[in-house]
Structures are given as structure tokens and as C-alpha cells.
Amino acid sequence: MSDAALLNVVLGLPVAGILAIIALPARADDGVRRLSLGVMTVQFVLTALLYARFDPAVDGLQFETRLPWIASWGVYYQIGLDGYNILLILLTAFLGPLVVWGAFTAIQKDVKLFYSMVFALQFAMVGTFLAQDLFLFYLFWEAMLIPLFLIIGIWGGERRIYATLKFVLYTAFGSILMLAAVIYLVYSLETTSGVTSFAFADLYRAELPLPVQTVLLAAFALSFAIKVPIVPFHTWLPDAHVEAPTAGSVILAGVLLKMGTYGFMKLAFPLFPDATRLLAPVFGTLAVVSILYGACLALVQTDIKKVIAYSSISHLGYVMLGLISLDLIGIQGAVMQMVSHGLVAGGLFLMVGMIYERCHTRELAAYGGIAKILPLYSVFLAVLTLAAIGLPTTSGFTGEFLVLLGAFQAAWPHYADGTAYPLVLATSAVAGVVLGALYMLGFAQKFLFGAAKAPHQPFSDLSFREGAILSAIVVAVFALGLFPDGPMKTTELAAIQYQRLVSSVRTGAVASRPVPLPVAALAAPSALSAAAPVESAR
């Protein structure tokens, strides 16, 4: 089988999984579980195979499939691997079997529906990362809503309905405005260049005046910022995380949040480079606010899941900071941070789920001295905690360090020019590292040490299944921390391309706007538009 066909198989496997589950008899819960684990494992193995065959030296798409889908609109079924998505696909496929395996004991109700929805979610997530056509991307992006809505709403905690509705209504609002922006963007491209296309590669060439870019960027960014989430669009996240079943939390933290940052990196910033550079201080500020605000809130939480939820907000702030720094090291650090956070937060949520299955509470105050009761569990928790802080040799270190390095590197020239703000941002972000150590160590101290207490004792330490799941994650965490070279090579060319795209000037010929925009009154900041060299009209 050719590699391109293999990639389609990777995408299609979850659908096959759903069909197989439907075909199984009604009460075959164990069969459903084993089948799901099998399908997810196969998907991971195939993805790993593709990763091994991925050539980091190729600039652009590999294993590409491009077929006309809605020909009269210029919509193609176009998928492929590149430096942007390869690591995220690998992360998604890696977490898939772990999520499924982790849910073996926790999910006892409506088992068939549960695994079908996990597969549906997996399909949509892999599809979102693989899509190279904006229509396809949007389709997969939106298709994630309903499976997660059901996962949180059916198998979640007490306030699950509230949490799941909040999640869907928040995300859907962003998507609706993005839809308008998508259509507008495609039609602007059609009227200015005569090409009707949704392909990313074509859209990267779209030339738009600065005010239009700004409005479209705002629409895209709102959608992605809600998903990341960036403060102040984050309030759905703690609720969703707390109420979701473990599997839902792991998928949410591990993969779904990366959709937002991936969207910024692949679409929002490169599509509207001039507006991005104009608004860079805004994005930088929001990133740093997310880092600090998330960390501060994590400090005072009494619910274990909320500690990790707010730490996610903080950690994804680093990703945004790295992306907006436009420094090569910062960008690569952002990608590493995405993968690392997926592993670490995913692992931590799995561990919270394991203790919850034993003690039926997530109140931090109810626990103490777990190290004495569950020694093996505590070792894993300590390792993941340290990885979350960013201890050297773990993946967390690679990501955070590179992001901060990139932020400082990008800030120095500005400082030399007399603009101190980027430097202030970078310095404040460092404070986030300290806060991170404070809340994670505080959590570990209260949880692991002190007088031994936990509700519903006695209970056993990790089972083989749980130990195997956590070992896999810890191995990955160390692998990424000790040998970041290989993965970073695969993303290098993409980072360079991203840097080039966002640095390019694409305001196009002035005032050749084809379609009236409602917010046309939005004045372009005169200093910047005057300074920007105007490219000649086509």
C-alpha cells in the first residue's frame, strides 16, 4: 500500500471502528472494549509507521491525497502530512488507545455509544489536523462538537448538563463567526485572483487590505481562542474538565485544546499576516495574561481536576507566546510545548481518574500522604508533576525553555529599537514558570505527603492496565525531554514556512476591495499602513 493510501486508512479507521461496534451484539460490552482498543492500537502503529517514513527534508505536504469533492465550489478532499501536523497526529494516535484502555473500568453505562463517540471524536480530530482544504477543515472542526457534547453530557459528573451545554455554546459561537470569515475569505480570493479554492496553499496567497484582514483575523482568532482557551475566553474549560469523565478530560486536554493553537499556527496567523503583526502585542499580552492568570487560579483550587484545568490554560499560554514571537526557536518550542502538554496533562487527568475510581472524590482536602498508601501511583504522579513544572530531561522543559528563549530573542531587537514591551512580556512569562512550580509542588505536597488519609480505604495500588498506560506516557515524556532532536527536525521546515508566511506583506493593491464589508469603517492605523510597502497589483 502506498503511504498516501496508508494515511487515508489512518483517517478512516475510527469510522470502521464505529461500524464494527454497531455490528456487535447489544450486550457485548467486553467485546466492544477490546475491539476499540485493537482499532486504536492499529491506528497508532500505522501512524508511527508514517512518522518513520516522514522525510523532514521535504518542504511541504507528504503522503498527499487530493480528490475533487464539491467540484463546482472548488472544494477538494485534500489531506496530507507536513511539519505542522505530524507530531500532533502522532500525539492524537498515541493518546487514542490509552484513553480507550483507561476507560475500561470507568465506563459501565451505554458502552457501545461511548466507544462510538470516542471514535467519532478521534475521526474528527485526526481529520482536522490532516485537512489541507479549509472547507474540509471546518467540517471536521465542527464535527468534534457533538461527540464531546455527548461524552460529557452522558458520562459526566453531577453538573454535566450545564458544563456540556456551556462547552458547546461557547465553541459554537466562535465557529459561527469563523464560518462567515471563511466564506468571505474564499470569495475575496475568487474576486481578486479568479481562483475558486479552499486549499490552504491558495489561500496563503490571498491579498487583502489591512482592515479586512483585521476583521477576518478577529473572527478566526475568536474561534481558536475559545478552543485554546485564552483568557478571557476560558470559562468553559474548568467546568467541562471537572464534569467530563476521565476519557473526556484526557481528550480535551490532550488533543482538543491543541486544535486551537494549531488553528492559530496553520490558519489564523499565516492567512492574515499583516493584521497578525499589527495585533501581535495584543496576542502577546493575552498569552502572558493566560500564563499568569491560569497559574494564579491553579494555586487556589480545591478540586484536583481544576488545578490541572487551570494549569492547562497557563501552559497553552506559552504556546501562544512562542507562536506570536515569530522567532524560529520560539515557534518550534511552541510545537514541542503542544505535544508535551498533551502528554503531561493527559497523563495527569488519567491519574486523577484512577484515584477518583478508588475514592470517589476530587476534593484535594480529602487526600494526604498518598505516597504511603499508593507508592507506585505516587512515583508516576511525581514524575508527571515534575514534567508539568518543566524539569530538565522531561518534555515540559524542552517546550517551555524554547518558548522563553524564543520570546527573549525576539524581544531584544525591539528593546534595542526602544520598544520595551515585548521584553516586559517575556520577563513576565518567566514569572509563570515560578508560579507553575509553586502550584504544582503545592498540589503534590498536599496530595502525596503529610498524614496519610483518603476516603474509602483500603484500596489497591495500580493494576497492570493502569501501570502500562502510565508507563507509556512517562516513557514518551522522557523521550521527548532527552531526545527532542528528532521530533524538532520534522517541524523545522514548517516553522520556517510559518515564520516566512507571517512575516510576508499581503495587503495587496490598496482599495481594490471587491465586496463591501460591513465594518469597513474600521480605520487602518495610519502609521502602520503607511509604513508597509505596498505590493504591486496583479
Next chain:
Amino acid sequence: MNWPTIIVAMLPEHLLLAGIVVLLCLEIARGAPRGAYVVSLAAVTLALAAAMWLALGSYDYAPFPGHFSVDTAAASGKAIVLLLALLVLFIARDDFGQGAFPILLLSSLYGVCLLLSSDSFLTLFLGLELMSLPIYALVLLAYRRPESAEAALKYLVLGGTGTATLLMGVSLLYGGSGSMALYIFAGALQSDDTMARVAVMLVLVAFFLKAAIVPFHAWAPDAYEGAAVPVTAYMATIVKAGVLLAAVRLFGLAPLSPRMADAVALLPLASIVWGNLAAMRQQSLRRMIAYSSIAHAGYLFYAFLGDGPVRFQAVAFYVLAYGLMNVLALAALPRDGSDAARDRLENLRGLFHRAPAAALMIGIAMVSLAGIPPFPGFIAKFLIFRNAIAAGYTLYAVLGLVGSYLGIYFYLRVIQFLFMSDAKGTAANGAPGRLALGAGFICLLAAILLSVFPGWVIDLL
């Protein structure tokens, strides 16, 4: 007269008429005929086959020039309507296997077919009335409930008002031009003449009323709630499709002037917002569907912001996707229990545990109606808003999309009832009938076809 052509071009209509005649003869001969249901099923199936044959063969001929013509658009429109009618007949098996229902349904369908081929206001009016009159009686068919009489009366009075408004507009158009041809309306759209403008407004209001656009929507919730489920399905899908497809014929291909665009888009926008807001508060499933259909009528009129053949494509694809999903939801409703009990949204609580297939069907229908991918409702909505933005009406499109966002909540509430609540001791427990489930499966298959190969379907239209 060219008889062979008349026979071929009007084949769907002839087959429906034959069905009506046979049914009437049976009725006279035997009182309450047993085979009535089968006859109506056969008539609609054959008419559907004929319409598809005409559509795929790109048939283009006017058997009565200036009054009645068949082209690909008309034929595929008829095929869509007849397909939906066939599915509605499947649902109706349990309630109305016999009696007046099949005859009334076929008569109304004949009216829709006439409407879709009309070239003059004469045929248009004939079709519109022939479509509407049987429905007043159909609403009354659920005589078990006193509300039905009220609903039918309300519908009749408001429908009559719509007819009167249409006639007034048509007479003004005729007075100004001396012609009853449909294209006079398209000409009047571009005109600055006051009389032409008043005429256009009157005709537009009549169409708004028939399609239940705010503020001419008040009849819809009552009529939908008062009618029995199959009749609700018929009104929500086929009547709406007929009215909107006729409006496409009326508007022609020319782009709207900005001023006309405001007239065409403002009330539908209000309809989207109000329909979606009001649907949130409903306790009755059929009232909820009524308000949802009010919102969807709003999206449909957005299609007229675009120009050229995409207008028809957008409307046809939309009514197909929307109609299929509506039928799917209504087909999968639980069957037993009193009619009033069945209608309560609360009774859907925990349906997934009692009838998983039915719950999944209703769930998919709701997701699709909310316009969430990957179901065809999204592609239909995309088509509509694409046309609006491509024609330069970005503000309307953005407002319409935000309005559609308001609708997500109440569709999700149904899903919440289906999957996330435990059943209370409710009257409606059972799964739907086998034939209704079959209709649901056909809807599902068609929906998958529409979402996997939308390009193929769009190119056919």
C-alpha cells in the same frame, strides 16, 4: 395541441390525478376502501419515478406555453417534493391507512406540482390554492383533539388572507402590464414605479405568509400542533418546499437591487432570530418544530440574495436536506400513548434506553437541523450563506449566522432529553412502527448521500 408531449411532460401530474380518480371510484364503490393506502403509495411512487426520469433526461418543454412548462429545475423540484411525500406516506400508515387522507394528500401534491411548473399567475394561483385547500381539511383530520378545529380555522382564515393579498398584488401587476405572465414580477422587482413596488410587496407578503415568515407566522405553531404527526410533517416539508420553489420561479435569475434585497432579507432575518428564540421555550414537540420551520423559512429566503441558477440550487438542496431531516425526526417519534402525551418534549426523556435506533434518528435530525457538520444541514446552510456573501450581503449573512447560532440550544436540548436524562414513567414508551422506521432509514441513507457526495447532488440540480 401536441397530445404526446402533454402526456409526457405532465406525467407526474397525470399519475397523481389517476391515483385520485381511482381512489374516488373505490370510495364510491365500497365506502371505506382497504386498498386506498396502496393506491396512493403506488401513485406517488410512479409520479416520483416519472419526475426523476424527466429531471435526469433534462426534459425541457412547455405543453401549455405561457402557463405551464417543464424544465430540469421544475422536474427535479417535483422529484424532491414527491420523494418527501412518499416518506410522509410511510409515516402516515399507522394513523391514516385509509379514509380521506390519501385523497387529500394526492390533491395537495397535484397542486404543488402545478405550482412548480407554473409560468403565469393563473397557474400559480391554481397550484397554490389546490395545495392549500386540502391541508385545511388535513389539519382537521386529527379530530380527536379539540385544538385541531381551532388550528384548522386559524390556518384557513390566515391562508385566505394570504390568497387575497396575492390576488391584490397580481391584479396590480396585471393592471400595470396587461399580462399574467410570471416574469412580469421579475420585471417589477427592478422597477421604480410605485404601483409595481406595492404589487411586489403584496405578492411577497403572500409568500411570506404561506412560508410562515415573522410577523406572518402566527398560524404555524397552532396548525402544526393541532395537526396529526404526518400532517405536520407534510406542512413542514412539502408545503414549505412548494412555496419556496415557486418563489424561485417567481424571482427569476436577475440579481436583486439593494433596496429589494432589504425587503427580501429583513423579515426573514427577524424570522430566523424569533423562530429560534421562541423554539427554546416550547414544551410541545410540534410547536418546537413549527418555530424551527419558521427559522428555516428565514434561511431559505436568504437564498434570493444570490442570483442566477445558484438560487434554485440553494433552495432545492436546502428543502431536500431540511425536509429529509424533519421527516426523519417525526418518523422516529414513539407511537403509543395519547396524541397529546406523545407531543410533549418531556416524553422524549431517556428514549435512547427504550428505543436506541429511534433516539439516534431524532438526534441526527436535530444535529442536522442545527446545521452542525457532518450532516447535510450544514452544507445546505453553507450554500445559502455562500450565495449571500458572494452577492455582497455580508452583513445580512453574519447576522443570519448569529441568528442560526441561537437555534443550537433548543436542538441540543432535545438531544439532552434523548440521551442524558433517565426516563420517567411516561406514556410514550414504544418504538415507532416498522414502516415509519423504514422511512427513517431512507432519510438516513439519503442524508449520508447528501453529506458524502454533496457535489454530485448539487450538480444534478
